[in-house]
Amino acid sequence: MTMVITPPIERAKIPVIVVGCGVIGLTTALVLQRTQRYSVTVVGRDIPEDLLGPHGISQSWASPFAGANWRPCSADHEQQMQIAEQLTYFMMRDIAEESPQAGIKIITKADFGSSKGELGTKPRFLGYVKGVHEVERRYWPENAVFGYTYESVVVNVPLYLSWLVAEFRGLGGVVTKGELKHISDALRFIDDGRCETIINCTAMGSLSLGGVADDSVYPTRGQVVLVDAPNVNITTGTPGNSEDKAAYVIPRGDGTVILGGVFEEGNTNAHQDMQTTDEILYQCLAMCPQLISGYSSTGKSFNNAVSKDDVEELRKRIIAINVGFRPSRKGGPRLEVQRMGKIVIVHNYGHSGYGYQTSWGYASMAASMLDAALSKNQSN
Numbered sequence: 254m255t256m257v258i259t260p261p262i263e264r265a266k267i268p269v270i271v272v273g274c275g276v277i278g279l280t281t282a283l284v285l286q287r288t289q290r291y292s293v294t295v296v297g298r299d300i301p302e303d304l305l306g307p308h309g310i311s312q313s314w315a316s317p318f319a320g321a322n323w324r325p326c327s328a329d330h331e332q333q334m335q336i337a338e339q340l341t342y343f344m345m346r347d348i349a350e351e352s353p354q355a356g357i358k359i360i361t362k363a364d365f366g367s368s369k370g371e372l373g374t375k376p377r378f379l380g381y382v383k384g385v386h387e388v389e390r391r392y393w394p395e396n397a398v399f400g401y402t403y404e405s406v407v408v409n410v411p412l413y414l415s416w417l418v419a420e421f422r423g424l425g426g427v428v429t430k431g432e433l434k435h436i437s438d439a440l441r442f443i444d445d446g447r448c449e450t451i452i453n454c455t456a457m458g459s460l461s462l463g464g465v466a467d468d469s470v471y472p473t474r475g476q477v478v479l480v481d482a483p484n485v486n487i488t489t490g491t492p493g494n495s496e497d498k499a500a501y502v503i504p505r506g507d508g509t510v511i512l513g514g515v516f517e518e519g520n521t522n523a524h525q526d527m528q529t530t531d532e533i534l535y536q537c538l539a540m541c542p543q544l545i546s547g548y549s550s551t552g553k554s555f556n557n558a559v560s561k562d563d564v565e566e567l568r569k570r571i572i573a574i575n576v577g578f579r580p581s582r583k584g585g586p587r588l589e590v591q592r593m594g595k596i597v598i599v600h601n602y603g604h605s606g607y608g609y610q611t612s613w614g615y616a617s618m619a620a621s622m623l624d625a626a627l628s629k630n631q632s633n
């Protein structure tokens with residue numbers, strides 16, 4: 254008897270447009286494309302290829318300006334964000350191990366609290382991160398509210414954004430440059446007129462995007478200093494002298510290190526503030542003398558004396574001083590489905606200062622919401 258094998262029926266993929274080509278748009282697009290149920294096109298006014306061009310980096314998007322490291326900042330009631338942080342931690346660890354070219358590294362973090370005022374607490378995420386050790390109080394930096402080291406991840410942002418694009422394109426995804434005035438303009442980027450599905454990842458752009466403008470979006474200014482400091486091999490962070498300051502040191506794995514920073518809500522000054530730069534250099538040196546010394550970080554003491562000469566030595570190593578704007582939103586990120594006639598829109602924007610460290614979590618949740626919204630369409 255001959256057996257007849259019927260080939261699997263190729264189902265037509267559902268076309269989806271993702272508006273926004275920062276870390277949130279790209280990760281969401283990649284998650285959707287990987288399901289093989291969707292054929293995804295990303296359209297963005299700013300795209301990672303722009304970073305290679307001669308015109309400098311536009312401050313109208315946030316993704317090129319991040320440190321970026323993984324350090325949860327969800328409050329107790331922010332359960333969606335907690336899930337996103339945890340999922341992204343393990344996803345980024347896998348990427349670091351499986352795809353070194355992605356620019357993610359697993360690295361020790363010395364964590365002394367954040368400007369969110371976690372006085373005396375043991376953060377919840379210490380329950381799942383790997384390699385947790387307590388740091389003796391005598392080694393804590395100024396302003397510390399606790400002291401732990403654990404395995405975190407750092408992201409070399411230009412490398413990682415290019416890797417996301419390459420992964421997505423490798424699966425047949427399309428990235429294209431374009432600016433929309435109205436959300437429904439997105440549909441023009443697929444010419445057969447079949448697309449009725451949009452994911453809105455426009456971050457600060459959501460403030461004025463026609464049809465979906467959201468006035469709860471606002472910028473939180475950041476200023477970071479990029480230095481050449483190849484001996485730094487741990488990432489550190491501690492609260493600053495006020496709620497809108499912190500000191501953090503994030504090595505990018507290529508000999509350069511990001512130093513920060515400030516969290517200035519509503520401040521739209523696009524230029525560097527000299528006093529902020531001085532404070533960043535001083536506080537980061539106190540935590541991390543390896544920024545100028547010939548030795549690799551030992552991860553021992555984080556409250557070292559700093560002289561004026563030390564600061565000037567570090568100043569010589571500055572490569573760039575950057576100002577960027579975190580896309581914040583009153584009430585936190587918007588992750589929800591909106592229907593506009595026949596069009597299904599999934600919003601995924603407003604990730605403030607934590608877009609990288611939550612990206613895989615929010616992208617997966619957005620994909621699940623899209624699946625659910627479309628299956629509801631079919632059953633109606």
Ligand SMILES: Cc1cc2nc3c(=O)[nH]c(=O)nc-3n(C[C@H](O)[C@H](O)[C@H](O)COP(=O)(O)OP(=O)(O)OC[C@H]3O[C@@H](n4cnc5c(N)ncnc54)[C@H](O)[C@@H]3O)c2cc1C
Binds near residue numbers: 274297317462
């Ligand atoms: C100084 C600084 C340090 C940071 N450090 C960290 C960190 O350590 N860890 C971390 O997790 N996060 C960090 N962040 C936050 C992180 O950078 C953001 O949360 C993240 O980049 C947001 O990504 P996004 O894709 O939502 O937005 P964006 O990167 O702003 O991208 C928005 C996209 O939408 C497009 N767009 C907008 N409007 C339109 C329109 N009308 N038409 C077409 N396209 C449009 C833009 O061109 C862009 O492509 C930091 C941010 C800053 C500024």
